Amino acid sequence: MTAKTVHKNLGLSEMSWRSSLGVTKTVLIARFKIVLRYKGAIVFDMILPVILAALPILLGVAIAGQAAAQNFEDATGTENYKLYMLIGASTFIVVTLMLWLVGYWIRREMETGTLESVYASPAKRVEVLSGVTLYALIRSLMAFAFAMVVGSFIFQVDLFQGEMALALAFVVIGIIPLWGISFAFGALILKVKEADSLIQVMQWVVAFFMGIFFPITVFPPFLRYVALSFPPTWMTNGVRASLLDVAYFFGTWYLDLAVLLAFAAVLPLVGYTVFLRTERRIKKNEGVGQF
Amino acid sequence: MTMSEPIIAIENISKTFTSKERGKGRKRKKKVEALKDVSLEIFDGEVFGLLGPNGAGKTTLIKCLTTLLLPTSGTAWINGFNLQKEENKVRASIGCMLMGERGLYWKLTGRENLDYFGALYYIPKNVRRERIDYLVDLLELSDFVDRTVETYSSGQKMILAFAKSLINDAPILFLDEPTVTMDVHAARNLRSIVRNLNKEGHTIIYTTHLMAEADELCDRVAIIDRGEIIALGPPSELKSSIPQESVVDVEGVIPESARNRIVEIPGIRTAVVKDETNGKTMLGIICDNSRRVLPKIIDVLVEEDAIIEYISPQEVTLEDVFIAKTGRSLSIDTREIVTPKDAGK
Numbered sequence: 001m002t003a004k005t006v007h008k009n010l011g012l013s014e015m016s017w018r019s020s021l022g023v024t025k026t027v028l029i030a031r032f033k034i035v036l037r038y039k040g041a042i043v044f045d046m047i048l049p050v051i052l053a054a055l056p057i058l059l060g061v062a063i064a065g066q067a068a069a070q071n072f073e074d075a076t077g078t079e080n081y082k083l084y085m086l087i088g089a090s091t092f093i094v095v096t097l098m099l100w101l102v103g104y105w106i107r108r109e110m111e112t113g114t115l116e117s118v119y120a121s122p123a124k125r126v127e128v129l130s131g132v133t134l135y136a137l138i139r140s141l142m143a144f145a146f147a148m149v150v151g152s153f154i155f156q157v158d159l160f161q162g163e164m165a166l167a168l169a170f171v172v173i174g175i176i177p178l179w180g181i182s183f184a185f186g187a188l189i190l191k192v193k194e195a196d197s198l199i200q201v202m203q204w205v206v207a208f209f210m211g212i213f214f215p216i217t218v219f220p221p222f223l224r225y226v227a228l229s230f231p232p233t234w235m236t237n238g239v240r241a242s243l244l245d246v247a248y249f250f251g252t253w254y255l256d257l258a259v260l261l262a263f264a265a266v267l268p269l270v271g272y273t274v275f276l277r278t279e280r281r282i283k284k285n286e287g288v289g290q291f
Numbered sequence: 292m293t294m295s296e297p298i299i300a301i302e303n304i305s306k307t308f309t310s311k312e313r314g315k316g317r318k319r320k321k322k323v324e325a326l327k328d329v330s331l332e333i334f335d336g337e338v339f340g341l342l343g344p345n346g347a348g349k350t351t352l353i354k355c356l357t358t359l360l361l362p363t364s365g366t367a368w369i370n371g372f373n374l375q376k377e378e379n380k381v382r383a384s385i386g387c388m389l390m391g392e393r394g395l396y397w398k399l400t401g402r403e404n405l406d407y408f409g410a411l412y413y414i415p416k417n418v419r420r421e422r423i424d425y426l427v428d429l430l431e432l433s434d435f436v437d438r439t440v441e442t443y444s445s446g447q448k449m450i451l452a453f454a455k456s457l458i459n460d461a462p463i464l465f466l467d468e469p470t471v472t473m474d475v476h477a478a479r480n481l482r483s484i485v486r487n488l489n490k491e492g493h494t495i496i497y498t499t500h501l502m503a504e505a506d507e508l509c510d511r512v513a514i515i516d517r518g519e520i521i522a523l524g525p526p527s528e529l530k531s532s533i534p535q536e537s538v539v540d541v542e543g544v545i546p547e548s549a550r551n552r553i554v555e556i557p558g559i560r561t562a563v564v565k566d567e568t569n570g571k572t573m574l575g576i577i578c579d580n581s582r583r584v585l586p587k588i589i590d591v592l593v594e595e596d597a598i599i600e601y602i603s604p605q606e607v608t609l610e611d612v613f614i615a616k617t618g619r620s621l622s623i624d625t626r627e628i629v630t631p632k633d634a635g636k
Binding site: 119284285 | 295296297298299300302308309310335354357358359360361363368369370371372379380382383384385386387389390393394395396397398399403406407408409410411412413414415416418419422439455458459460461462
């Protein structure tokens with residue numbers, strides 16, 4: 001292609017892998033600076049799973065009394081219903097925070113006009129989105145770890161049982177597909193320009209299908225397949241099966257982990273592609289600044 | 292100014308928006324042509340003004356050139372890079388101030404905002420630090436740059452947004468209404484900095500509603516209306532296209548009947564309401580020879596019981612150029628239009 005204009009320098013821009021990493025790092029740090037200037041925001045994330053787990057635990061005790069553990073074991077394979085609920089609520093907070101934080105980031109940036117400023121810069125989407133999702137990841141893992149530790153004290157359960165390392169592997173690998181889902185979710189927010197109701201609905205649909213308080217085996221077959229197509233379901237069950245006497249979906253840890261790995265390999269690419277395509281479609285019409 | 296080579300070449304850019312029209316329970320898709328086949332060259336080292344009323348297509352054109360919107364058809368070359376095929380290099384070639392005081396993180400300090408956007412422009416950390424210090428001195432930001440933006444006044448946010456557009460020291464600067472909400476001193480300061488940046492070799496694309504500002508700053512201007520460029524050239528050249536002494540401004544309480552009669556006076560081309568506040572009207576009259584028609588205008592105003600507060604033949608401004616070309620006011624495009632054709636209807 002022939003340049004039809006004079007060519008001068010690129011100002012102070014120096015494109016390199018180091019400056020690309022610099023974008024991700026700067027976005028990540030800025031996100032934390034901003035959230036830390038809202039008092040209490042991070043603490044509330046950490047407390048939420050404990051409260052969420054407390055509801056069914058107390059309900060179980062109130063309804064079934066001393067028989068609660070036995071009844072629960074009949075349905076799930078473990079009598080440790082408290083840890084079962086705590087794992088469910090804590091993994092749920094990881095999933096929901098990933099969606100909330102990425103979704104709200106896009107929405108808020110649209111409203112404040114900073115999204116257009118970001119889009120006018122040469123930084124690549126993947127670099128900026130990596131910074132945002134990394135922030136969401138760290139914040140959700142902090143909430144997960146805090147809730148598990150505090151919850152274990154409150155509900156008097158022992159975290160250090162079963163295969164701890166394997167449970168962590170399920171959490172870490174399970175988060176990678178969430179990256180892709182959050183990109184796709186971000187694309188949806190970019191398109192519909194609304195976050196609140198979408199996130200409200202999504203988080204309860206997610207909570208329902210990933211079985212935060214019950215095993216998905218109680219679902220009728222169709223709903224079970226829907227739940228199994230959702231990576232957080234595998235993550236939650238993997239953590240539970242590693243720590244408690246709950247069965248893996250495929251009977252062994254490595255097959256379940258392989259499924260999660262397959263999700264991890266495919267979904268980030270799919271999510272990112274969906275994001276770029278949506279963005280292009282929007283730029284063909286009203287642009288990202290319209291809200 | 293000596294004309295050099297173009298640094299921006301726009302070729303037949305058109306932009307059509309699809310919007311939904313809602314009414315009486317039915318939604319209909321409506322196509323709006325915001326830009327119609329716009330072609331233009333902006334030369335390296337010039338201050339180029341883009342003028343036009345709201346909705347004329349200025350912002351759409353700038354958003355296309357800054358890669359925020361994809362043109363429906365046509366293309367452009369910016370700093371040697373193709374708009375659609377080398378988007379990132381185009382972005383690295385430009386600094387933008389497009390949304391006034393929006394586009395800043397309110398929970399970050401001014402310095403943190405500059406550092407953030409500096410990183411997004413791939414500026415190495417040590418260079419970034421030096422550049423921020425330089426901009427703090429240049430734009431006199433030191434009193435507030437380390438406070439969070441939420442505590443800033445509108446003018447301070449505007450000047451920070453201007454600093455943000457300079458962070459990458461790009462060869463091309465897009466400034467969209469940069470002095471809106473600034474006080475007189477800050478606006479004068481900004482114009483002086485723009486002039487210095489231009490002397491250093493930066494090409495500046497400047498949009499403004501303030502005609503005097505465009506007149507003072509710009510080497511050339513394009514007047515855009517309804518998605519088309521209707522006039523292009525140096526301000527002096529455009530103004531000389533209207534014969535001297537052909538503009539009369541009248542201010543006061545002017546009845547509609549007086550306006551209708553004025554446009555019927557031989558030698559009057561058009562009369563446009565430039566402003567209307569608190570019952571007072573500012574009427575801009577374009578005519579062949581203002582000195583000759585002035586007594587007739589006064590006669591009509593007296594006969595129609597108008598209260599005249601001010602009446603004077605004016606020097607031709609860029610707004611008069613727009614009025615002469617379109618028969619409408621540049622600053623307020625929805626204002627009443629009175630032309631000989633409409634008079635008496």
